[in-house]
Amino acid sequence: MAVVPASNVLDQLRWRYAVKKFDSSKKIPAETWAALEHAIVLSPSSYGLQLWKFVVITDPALREKLKAVSWGQTQITDASHLVVFCGRTGVTEADLDRHIGRMAQVRGVSADSLADYKKMMMGTTRAGFPAVEWTARQAYIALGVFLTSAALLGVDACPMEGFENEKYDVILGLKEQGYASAVVATAGYRATDDKYAEAAKVRFDVNDVIDRR
Ligand SMILES: Cc1cc2nc3c(=O)[nH]c(=O)nc-3n(C[C@H](O)[C@H](O)[C@H](O)COP(=O)(O)O)c2cc1C
Incomplete structure (x- = not known):
């Protein structure tokens, strides 16, 4: 038997939607947020290299600055938490x-026992080359x-690409740390009058999308 019943998983995936309007008075409890941070860290990555960093921003003033370069989208300031998913701008031997x-x-x-593994990774990642697209894919x-x-x-969220990456990188000082912003997520709780919550989910039929062979 599955640990979590399939119907529960699907119910929650149907419940979620890209929130357009958060209730700014509702904050994610610390314990729940800690679980979400751990979930991010448990994400798989190519070779397990974890060439990423996740900037969690709750500071209202910083979020106002970011909203100005996020098409003015209100989720940036109204959500309980904002996460900027970042990838390394280049893969170095130090990574x-x-x-x-x-x-x-x-x-x-011993690290020595992993020498062949390192050599293999060196060869395929071509250490030193600008890998920002590859690391951004991992961040996604x-x-x-x-x-x-x-x-x-039961936490609401909105994935967001509607922001100016380069301006985020400057505001957050990412470039000098060797990272670039890839994508953003806002999380919190939907406002009761967010009309998008009631909109029917638009997805192609499973049989049109899944190519079974
Ligand atoms: C990578 C990505 C970027 C997105 N960027 C934005 C965004 O900037 N603003 C926004 O309101 N929604 C954004 N969305 C939400 C999508 O429009 C939404 O997920 C899609 O229409 C499907 O609807 P649903 O998530 O509510 O089921 C983004 C979604 C993804 C996956």
């Missing part, structure tokens, strides 16, 4: 060593995990 070091520590093996996986986890926890 690979960081991962190898962590793996050695967690699994209780984390976005998916975040949105699904939020839905399962």
Whole structure:
């Protein structure tokens, strides 16, 4: 038997929608937010390299600044939490060593025993090349995990690409840290008068989209 019944998962995925209007008075409880942060961290990534960083912003003044470069979208200021999913702008040997070091520590093996693994990663990631598109794709996986986890926890969210990436990078000082913003998510609780909550979900039929062979 599945740990979570399939009908519960689907009910929550049908319940979720891209919130246009958050209730700014409602905040996500600390324990629930901590679970969402852990969910992000548990996202899978290519080679497990985790070439990402997630900037969580609750500061109202900073969020006002970001709204100005997010097409004025009110979710940016009204949601309980805002997360900017960022990817590394380039993959360096130090990034690979960081991962190898962590793996050695967690699994209780020597870094030397992982030398072949590192060499393989060096070859395929071409360490040093600008990999921002590749790392952004990884960040989107984390976005998916975040949105699904939020839905399962009964937290509303809105994924957002409607913002000026380069301006975010400047405001948040990401470039000098070797990161670039990829995508944003806002999370909190829907306003009772957000009409989008009642709109029927528009999806193609499962048999039109799933190609079974
Ligand atoms: C990558 C991505 C970027 C999006 N950007 C925005 C955005 O900037 N503002 C917004 O209100 N909705 C945004 N959306 C929400 C989509 O419009 C919404 O997910 C889609 O219409 C499907 O509706 P549903 O999520 O309510 O089921 C985005 C969704 C995704 C996946």
